[in-house]
Amino acid sequence: MHVTGTTPYPWPYDGDLGGPGTALLVVLPVGIDPPEATEPVASAVRAAGGKVIVVRTTAPAPGGHRLPGIPSEAAAGVADLDLTAGGVDGFYASDLDLVLRTGRVRRLLLTGVGLETCVHSTMRDANDRGYECLLVLDACVPIDPSLVAASVSSIEMSGGIFGAVGTSADVVTALSSRPEPVGVLT
Amino acid sequence: MHVTGTTPYPWPYDGDLGGPGTALLVVLPVGIDPPEATEPVASAVRAAGGKVIVVRTTAPAPGGHRLPGIPSEAAAGVADLDLTAGGVDGFYASDLDLVLRTGRVRRLLLTGVGLETCVHSTMRDANDRGYECLLVLDACVPIDPSLVAASVSSIEMSGGIFGAVGTSADVVTALSSRPEPVGVLT
Amino acid sequence: MHVTGTTPYPWPYDGDLGGPGTALLVVLPVGIDPPEATEPVASAVRAAGGKVIVVRTTAPAPGGHRLPGIPSEAAAGVADLDLTAGGVDGFYASDLDLVLRTGRVRRLLLTGVGLETCVHSTMRDANDRGYECLLVLDACVPIDPSLVAASVSSIEMSGGIFGAVGTSADVVTALSSRPEPVGVLT
Amino acid sequence: MHVTGTTPYPWPYDGDLGGPGTALLVVLPVGIDPPEATEPVASAVRAAGGKVIVVRTTAPAPGGHRLPGIPSEAAAGVADLDLTAGGVDGFYASDLDLVLRTGRVRRLLLTGVGLETCVHSTMRDANDRGYECLLVLDACVPIDPSLVAASVSSIEMSGGIFGAVGTSADVVTALSSRPEPVGVLT
Numbered sequence: 220m221h222v223t224g225t226t227p228y229p230w231p232y233d234g235d236l237g238g239p240g241t242a243l244l245v246v247l248p249v250g251i252d253p254p255e256a257t258e259p260v261a262s263a264v265r266a267a268g269g270k271v272i273v274v275r276t277t278a279p280a281p282g283g284h285r286l287p288g289i290p291s292e293a294a295a296g297v298a299d300l301d302l303t304a305g306g307v308d309g310f311y312a313s314d315l316d317l318v319l320r321t322g323r324v325r326r327l328l329l330t331g332v333g334l335e336t337c338v339h340s341t342m343r344d345a346n347d348r349g350y351e352c353l354l355v356l357d358a359c360v361p362i363d364p365s366l367v368a369a370s371v372s373s374i375e376m377s378g379g380i381f382g383a384v385g386t387s388a389d390v391v392t393a394l395s396s397r398p399e400p401v402g403v404l405t
Numbered sequence: 406m407h408v409t410g411t412t413p414y415p416w417p418y419d420g421d422l423g424g425p426g427t428a429l430l431v432v433l434p435v436g437i438d439p440p441e442a443t444e445p446v447a448s449a450v451r452a453a454g455g456k457v458i459v460v461r462t463t464a465p466a467p468g469g470h471r472l473p474g475i476p477s478e479a480a481a482g483v484a485d486l487d488l489t490a491g492g493v494d495g496f497y498a499s500d501l502d503l504v505l506r507t508g509r510v511r512r513l514l515l516t517g518v519g520l521e522t523c524v525h526s527t528m529r530d531a532n533d534r535g536y537e538c539l540l541v542l543d544a545c546v547p548i549d550p551s552l553v554a555a556s557v558s559s560i561e562m563s564g565g566i567f568g569a570v571g572t573s574a575d576v577v578t579a580l581s582s583r584p585e586p587v588g589v590l591t
Numbered sequence: 592m593h594v595t596g597t598t599p600y601p602w603p604y605d606g607d608l609g610g611p612g613t614a615l616l617v618v619l620p621v622g623i624d625p626p627e628a629t630e631p632v633a634s635a636v637r638a639a640g641g642k643v644i645v646v647r648t649t650a651p652a653p654g655g656h657r658l659p660g661i662p663s664e665a666a667a668g669v670a671d672l673d674l675t676a677g678g679v680d681g682f683y684a685s686d687l688d689l690v691l692r693t694g695r696v697r698r699l700l701l702t703g704v705g706l707e708t709c710v711h712s713t714m715r716d717a718n719d720r721g722y723e724c725l726l727v728l729d730a731c732v733p734i735d736p737s738l739v740a741a742s743v744s745s746i747e748m749s750g751g752i753f754g755a756v757g758t759s760a761d762v763v764t765a766l767s768s769r770p771e772p773v774g775v776l777t
Numbered sequence: 778m779h780v781t782g783t784t785p786y787p788w789p790y791d792g793d794l795g796g797p798g799t800a801l802l803v804v805l806p807v808g809i810d811p812p813e814a815t816e817p818v819a820s821a822v823r824a825a826g827g828k829v830i831v832v833r834t835t836a837p838a839p840g841g842h843r844l845p846g847i848p849s850e851a852a853a854g855v856a857d858l859d860l861t862a863g864g865v866d867g868f869y870a871s872d873l874d875l876v877l878r879t880g881r882v883r884r885l886l887l888t889g890v891g892l893e894t895c896v897h898s899t900m901r902d903a904n905d906r907g908y909e910c911l912l913v914l915d916a917c918v919p920i921d922p923s924l925v926a927a928s929v930s931s932i933e934m935s936g937g938i939f940g941a942v943g944t945s946a947d948v949v950t951a952l953s954s955r956p957e958p959v960g961v962l963t
Contacts, residue, residue, distance in 0.1 A: 278563065278566055279532060279533065279535060305533070305872040305875040306532075306533030306534075306875075307529065307532070307533055307566065307567070308529065308530065308533050311530070311533040311534075311875075312533075312871070312872035312874070312875040313870070313872070314863040314870035314871070316870070317721075317863040317864075317869075317870040320720070320721050321721065335555075335558075335559040335562070336559065336562070336563070336566055339529075339559075340529045340530075340533075343493065343494060343526045343529065344494065344497070344526075344530070346465060346492075346493070347465065347491070347492030347493055347494050347497045347498075347526075348492075348497075348692070349465060349689075349692050349693065362562055362563070363558065363559075363562060365555075365558075366555045366558055366559055368555075369521075369551075369552045369554075369555030369556070370555070370559070372521075372549065372551075372552055373521040373522065373525075373549075373552055373556070376521070376522070376548055376549060377464065377522070377548070380464055380493065380522055381493070491686040491689040492689075497689070498685070498686035498688065498689040499684070499686070500677040500684035500685070502684065503677040503678075503683070503684040503907075506906070506907050507907065534878070535875075535878050535879065650935065650938055651904060651905065651907060677905070678904075678905030678906075679901065679904070679905055679938065679939070680901065680902065680905050683902070683905045683906075684905075707927075707930075707931040707934070708931065708934070708935070708938055711931075712901045712902075712905075715865065715866065715898045715901065716866065716869070716898075716902070718837060718864075718865070719837065719863070719864030719865055719866050719869040719870075719898075720864075720869075721837060734934055734935070735930065735931075735934060737927075737930075738927045738930055738931055740927075741893075741923075741924045741926075741927030741928070742927070742931070744893075744921065744923075744924055745893040745894065745897075745921075745924055745928070748893070748894070748920055748921060749836065749894070749920070752836055752865065752894055753865070
């Protein structure tokens with residue numbers, strides 16, 4: 220089974236939406252709340268047996284100073300797990316990869332704030348690490364709206380070099396029509 | 406001293422072009438030759454005492470199969486070091502970070518083929534790891550020329566979230582006018 | 592099914608010796624040949640459908656100089672894959688983790704030269720990364736024979752903090768009595 | 778200048794105890810307090826301008842469950858920074874390397890609880906990453922006292938394959954006799 224309408228290929232590549240292994244990453248700069256459009260996706264993922272992980276990212280500043288991660292109230296309501304990374308990439312200097320491996324997660328849905336920045340960096344790295352990735356486009360907030368089209372194109376080139384792109388409605392429909400839970404992140 | 410004309414800030418941020426610590430990364434998909442425009446930059450870096458590193462990147466394929474890295478003749482002529490990474494990001498599953506740390510490299514000039522893909526992924530990761538990065542734009546070949554402007558914009562946002570952007574002529578001029586070698590990667 | 596006689600717990604912990612996911616790591620300092628005692632284990636692993644990976648390790652030297660990895664004739668005969676790491680730990684600055692993930696390997700048998708050094712460092716890291724590890728003691732060569740007992744004790748403490756310890760004969764017997772291949776590293 | 782009496786070589790290798798770049802790592806299993814013997818070393822490091830970092834480590838448990846890091850009162854008094862890693866190795870799934878790089882730390886003094894386990898794993902990895910390491914032996918608590926001698930021997934073999942070993946009194950003396958601060962971790 221695939222999520223309908225994903226580009227440039229039907230996601231996930233192997234049609235396996237069932238069984239353990241799907242998580243939603245809500246990727247945010249430290250101090251920023253999740254987009255409201257994340258909520259229906261988070262609910263569908265959780266209802267299907269998956270987990271929702273809020274990933275706080277930090278941009279290197281002059282002199283290397285980093286802001287501490289401050290879990291926000293908004294995220295506290297949506298996240299099963301809330302972690303802070305040491306870079307714009309959510310995998311850098313964090314335990315994100317450990318958490319996903321421990322939970323036997325293989326598929327990632329990505330949403331968040333900073334489509335061109337932290338969401339993109341995290342999706343690029345996730346793809347290198349072998350996760351099957353889907354950007355949920357309408358649940359992502361760009362820094363600069365004029366860069367959305369190019370950000371999507373760079374994911375889709377070469378047959379999906381960094382994964383695929385879809386919409387929250389299609390993700391919710393696909394997850395809701397599955398007869399079995401997609402597994403539990405323990 | 407800075408490279409002239411870099412955006413969005415004068416690069417490097419601390420004005421330190423002298424002393425040890427500059428390397429040129431020529432980032433390429435496995436099997437692809439370096440762009441010709443790399444040559445003058447490589448010569449200038451080497452004349453100033455820096456090193457030139459060819460970084461072969463690999464895209465995950467269905468089933469996880471990866472192509473082996475095959476050093477090309479063209480790269481053999483330009484590289485002081487030639488390594489192959491396990492992902493689109495040149496740092497992934499490679500010894501690139503080790504090589505740079507061992508050589509006490511702090512500043513990276515980036516060129517290559519795949520501006521939006523492997524060059525961008527490597528620059529994003531390098532920035533998270535604390536390297537001061539400059540994309541040498543006219544020595545980069547995009548996969549899709551219509552995405553160049555957005556790729557540059559996403560580097561420059563937020564005051565240079567992934568580093569700065571400049572031209573090969575300005576880099577060559579800056580490196581050539583330095584009185585002292587910039588150091589040696591041993 | 593377990594390998595008989597392993598300490599401090601029956602290995603693997605879940606009794607799953609079948610299906611995909613077992614590999615033999617032969618961990619060696621660069622330039623050193625595998626111990627002869629590796630051969631029967633390698634044959635049994637390969638017959639059961641697993642793969643044999645030679646992991647060359649390098650010790651940091653003054654000034655950071657590293658020896659290049661030179662695949663030896665001896666290893667060429669035993670290895671399905673032969674890779675070189677950037678440290679005493681076979682995972683450091685190498686694509687070992689990528690290779691194991693891509694091949695869906697979950698269980699590691701460890702042999703090699705340098706029981707207290709490179710074999711131990713690689714086993715410690717493998718365990719952190721979630722691999723279920725078994726040291727094949729009689730197929731390991733120590734640098735200092737007087738340290739073998741303590742090296743084994745430090746693996747076994749706290750119920751097997753770094754995995755378990757067994758013998759090549761028991762490993763060969765267990766793998767040979769399995770009715771089905773343990774899977775293929777592609 | 779060196780710390781007197783270190784084995785198997787005078788530490789640090791380059792005699793540079795001055796200038797920026799020394800930190801004390803107090804490596805502990807989650808929930809365990811620092812050894813009292815850490816205090817004089819911590820004071821000397823801090824007086825010399827260095828920083829004290831408490832590194833909480835976690836052992837993988839069946840099913841991959843990990844205990845959350847709970848900063849203890851004891852550590853709160855001694856640490857400039859208190860972080861939790863995802864493995865027995867303090868670098869695994871943590872921002873320790875980032876913190877050290879950002880602070881331009883090059884030399885590490887290591888103390889803690891679990892000489893053969895978490896302290897040893899962290900020292901091994903630190904050495905691979907290029908840090909110049911000194912185990913402060915009398916400020917380390919072993920899990921099994923009978924393994925101390927072998928743990929020390931495995932560090933010292935091959936001329937110091939994982940660094941050097943010294944005592945807290947010698948470290949305090951060396952740091953206290955320096956005329957200048959050793960630098961600040963910002």
